[in-house]
Each structure stands twice: as C-alpha cells, then as structure tokens.
Amino acid sequence: ENLETTSPAPPTETATAGFACCNARDAESAATCALCQRPICKNCRGIVNAKPVCADCRAKVVSELETEKAAPARLPPAVAGGVAAAILCGAAWAIMVVVTNFEIGYAAVGVGFATGYGVLLGAGRKRGIHLQWVAVGCSVLGLILGKYFIVVHAIVTHVEGAEGLSYFDPRLFPIFFEVLPKVLSPFDALWAFIALRIAWRIPRPTRSGP
Numbered sequence: 668e669n670l671e672t673t674s675p676a677p678p679t680e681t682a683t684a685g686f687a688c689c690n691a692r693d694a695e696s697a698a699t700c701a702l703c704q705r706p707i708c709k710n711c712r713g714i715v716n717a718k719p720v721c722a723d724c725r726a727k728v729v730s731e732l733e734t735e736k737a738a739p740a741r742l743p744p745a746v747a748g749g750v751a752a753a754i755l756c757g758a759a760w761a762i763m764v765v766v767t768n769f770e771i772g773y774a775a776v777g778v779g780f781a782t783g784y785g786v787l788l789g790a791g792r793k794r795g796i797h798l799q800w801v802a803v804g805c806s807v808l809g810l811i812l813g814k815y816f817i818v819v820h821a822i823v824t825h826v827e828g829a830e831g832l833s834y835f836d837p838r839l840f841p842i843f844f845e846v847l848p849k850v851l852s853p854f855d856a857l858w859a860f861i862a863l864r865i866a867w868r869i870p871r872p873t874r875s876g877p
Contacts, residue, residue: 688721700724731873741790745798745870748789749805752781757812764817772858778809779862783869790870798870806866810859818843818850 688697688706696709701718713725720728756778763771782805786798819839823829832839 702728738793741793742797742801745786745790745801746805748785748787749782749801750785750808752785753778753805753809753812756781756809758816760809760813761816761820765820770817772852772854775810775813775855775858775862776865777862778813779806779865780869782806782809783866786866787870794870794872796872799867802866802870803863806863810862814847814850815843818846822846 688708689711691710693708693710696712698707698712698719699705700707700712700721701715702720702724705721705723707719707721711722712719713722714720715725715728760771760774760778763774783802786802786805787794790798816834819834822839822842823832823834
C-alpha cells in the first residue's frame with residue numbers, strides 16, 4: 668500500500684474545520700481527513716492511497732493492514748487449499764465437457780474463483796501479494812488439469828489402441844503437451860486471462876482509504 672506521512676504534530680482539536688488541526692497549522696494547505704473529516708494540513712496529515720488523512724486514521728489503517736497480512740506459517744495451508752481447488756475444478760470442468768459433449772470454455776472462470784478462494788480460506792482469510800501469486804499458480808494448474816482430462820478422455824475413447832489406458836498413464840503426458848497447442852483457441856486465452864485475473868484479485872490486500 669502507498670503509505671506516506673510527514674512528522675505529525677499533536678492534534679489540538681477534533682471538531683470542525685474552523686479549529687486548528689495541529690500546533691503548526693499551515694493555513695494554505697488546510698483540508699479535512701478523507702476518512703473522518705477531521706481538520707488537517709501538510710504538517711499533520713498522512714497519505715493513504717493518494718488520499719489525505721489525519722494521523723489517527725493513518726495509524727488505524729496501518730494497524731488493520733498489518734493484522735490482515737498472512738504470516739509465513741499460513742503459506743502451506745494456502746497452497747494446499749489452492750491445489751485442492753485446482754484438482755477438483757479441473758476434474759469438474761472435464762466432467763462437464765464429457766457429459767454435455769460441449770467445450771464449456773467459460774467454466775475456466777470458475778477455476779479462477781475456486782482457486783482464489785481456496786487460497787484465501789487456506790490462509791485463514793489473510794491476504795498478501797505472495798498469496799496472490801499462489802492463487803494465480805493454482806489457477807494455472809487447474810486450467811491445465813481441466814484441459815488434460817478433456818484431451819486425455821478424447822484420446823482413450825477415440826484413438827485406436829488407447830482404449831483402457833489410465834488417464835495418468837505416463838505415455839499420455841507427452842501426447843497431451845503435443846496436442847494442447849492444437850486444441851487451444853483465442854477464446855481459451857480470453858477465459859484463461861479472466862480466470863487468472865479473478866484468482867489474482869481474491870487474496871489481494873484490502874485497499875485502504877475510501
């Protein structure tokens with residue numbers, strides 16, 4: 668977060684803008700706090716997300732943001748939550764395609780939602796930039812797994828000699844990566860972009876200020 672401040676002088680009044688905001692009040696820069704409407708000036712204000720705020724409100728915002736941050740111990744369960752969501756969503760997406768016999772590209776958006784919230788819940792609803800990257804990584808995993816199950820199902824059901832192969836037969840892995848570029852479309856790229864953007868935003872730190 669963008670947090671800046673000057674060295675604030677102790678506020679002397681908390682009521683209306685007609686009172687001095689601090690002992691070194693600067694009349695030319697007089698304004699009001701964007702959060703509580705308390706009088707402020709350049710000598711006692713802080714800046715939170717490009718908004719002028721009083722020293723008390725800035726301190727509260729900083730405290731809330733620190734409380735929200737995920738500790739390193741939260742990372743493993745966050746990864747576990749995201750990976751679990753990726754596996755479940757990838758399988759669910761493939762099942763939808765197999766059952767309906769229709770490529771449901773927009774289902775990829777659900778992968779982004781599920782993996783993002785899987786990371787968020789795994790982290791105990793904590794947020795942070797590192798959790799955003801975890802969510803994006805898990806979303807990519809879910810999208811790849813979905814495509815893998817769809818492509819491999821088509822192989823084992825329609826390719827002669829592949830009947831009866833396990834979906835996780837190692838011989839299918841190189842075939843999948845060879846076939847994958849041929850089955851992707853611009854719409855796949857669009858849905859994937861939306862999914863990754865959603866996954867990125869869900870565990871994003873809360874923006875301070877109005």
